Amino acid sequence: MKLSLHTNTLSSALLALALAGTAPAPAAAATPAAHSKAKAKKAKPAKAVPAKKTDYEGEFVNFGQWKEVGQFLDEMAAKHGFDRKELEATMMQVRYVDSAVQLMKPAPPGKPKNWQAYSKLFIEPVRINGGVKFWNENREALARAEALYGVPAEIIVGIIGVETVYGSNTGRFRVMDALTTLAFAYPLAPAREARMAFFKGELESTLLYARQAGIDPFSLLGSYAGAVGLPQFMPSNIMKYAVDFDGNGRVDLRNSPTDAIGSVAAFLVAHGWRRDDPGPLVYAATVSPSRQWERFINQGLEAKFRPQDLMSAGVVTTSTLPEGMNFGLVDLQNGSEPTEFWLGSNNFFSITQYNRSYFYAMSVLELGRAIKLSRRDL
Template sequence: MIFSLRLIATFLIAACAVSAGASTPKHHKLTAKHAHRAKVATPPPAAANAGPLYATRPEVMLIADDIAQRRNLDRDWVRNAVGQSRMVASVVRAITPPAVGTPKNWALYRSRFVEPIRIRAGVKFWQDNRETLERAERETGVPASIIVGIIGVETIYGQQTGTYRVIDALTTLAFDFPGAHPRKAERAAFFLSELEAFLSLTARTQTDPLALRGSYAGAMGLPQFMPSSWAKYAIDFDGDSRVDLFHSAPDVIGSVANYFVAYKWQRDLPTHYPVQLDPARLDRVTLLAPDIVPSFTPQAMADKGVLLDATALAHPGKLALVELQNGADAPLYIAGTDNFYAITRYNWSSYYALAVIELGNAVAAAVGGAPAVPK
């Protein structure tokens, strides 16, 4: 996770025993039919930095009642789930942005993701799921390398899916979002909506909401979908009539591809082009004003001092000048397409998007697959 916290996204059936103290009604328990697929290791005890139960906060319990009413959920079940969750201080620390002025460094960021451990794990994942990746690419137009890049950046192909109780992460960020954050109200509202989506999903899938584990932001499974993304974009790609983003590689692959389809991925369109800049003519302020939103035709970009090769000049849509800072060194610039922008809808960061592309391409090169950006 991608985190830059802007989206993200997973979820469902990976739960087992009901957490201590939880009293989930029978109709909300994980069904025996799926129990053999849902077993996970016994969760560790509550973190040392966990605060008191939210059941001790009357204002939170009133919100729980409101959620139950609006979402048509059993009131006692919602109150138990929310009341048995706790504020976790490490979640607050993790979500707090770095100090203003902290330099960004693309080369350092890239080195965290495009590295031997992830590439080796990606090769195995690709080899194990080659037919499914080919099917997803054929049906959706989303390159296998992009799907593989996402899963690798997010969780190293399932090796690191998160250790926080999802409900603790979501309640902490909904009710105790750090006050110093410049967008506190907006972000707290986002996480409250994710908490609601999480409760609706666990109720519908008869999963114990106190058992699921994920990231500090409440993202779950191999592709780290947020609960709302699970509800909107996760699909059954292995044909077993249910969605499992914790254990089913086909469901993970199909759901990641489906996410990008929903964000208007364009088949056979490159993600970006290399650029050079003409300092004498460069209108940097105008070019960077739209951030990563494609806003300029290739010719308009060229007129403002960006040197594009013949392939980029023939691009059929609009482009964005994307700047990736490199600490004290010169920034890297690329021309991002609508497909580059689509990747940033998974995580609203150009650094994240380019890391996904380059990790996927590195794995593709190792297995003989096609890169997302033709070389």
């Protein structure tokens, strides 16, 4: 299982730290600013919400003078019709963010991967109680998304809870700063060139999205990797998968829980979610001492193995598996404790396309399940 940088998520930092055995406790939830109420006699416009401060000062390095940046600006002007001088003026406002570079460096060797330790970061009272509140406040949008896309409410709520604690922690990096820094000053690491190309593509999408939405690109705040809003979509995914689910004529993943809900569901469907898949997303399994099953480990994030082939290699489940479905073998390492094994369905692996991690997908399932049970107990 590898941590991919091609994610939507603010939770990637926690994931990297948790896998190294050094994860901090999750941040406490904060209450979003409410809309101002109109007075009876004379309605007043909603109060402007002060812009959040960033978590860094940033350093001016004159990105516009860098040869690679100049080539990028030339491409943006030729390919998308941007004014070259306006782009130069935009780059003059960009700041180098060393903290983003440091967070992208490979984690130092640490403790073994530990699912139980990782899951405690996300299956905890703040996220469970916040999830109950978020579900109750957005029940109509969640029901509509489930009906339209076939994605259960607990999966959508689980993702938003893991990502940003329902919008209370969406990130405080200027997306333009983070993406420019990572596109042109990525730290020395394996596949550095490919990762720089990825972030350059995200910078391109940021400029296109800002132009299309009619917003200042510097108004976009997000994670150290450039992910935006309640569901932590990368800019390219906003362009491809975000939907105007509240019907107000614009997509707003930063301030509209309804748009976030619809967009999460749309993303999962675009990445293979099937409404007609029966049964649970995962089935508990055990493996034989023969270790023939090891050939099914780390074979890609997809359900592509027939149950009979898994069983013949020593994978056993006490549950009756649905007919006609394939599965993938999921290993959740627990440090010095025994590894947990599960059979993941197609829909389980669609969640791993949101963040390419078994730990992440299982956290979404467990958090969603805990929230659903808590709502029943009320």
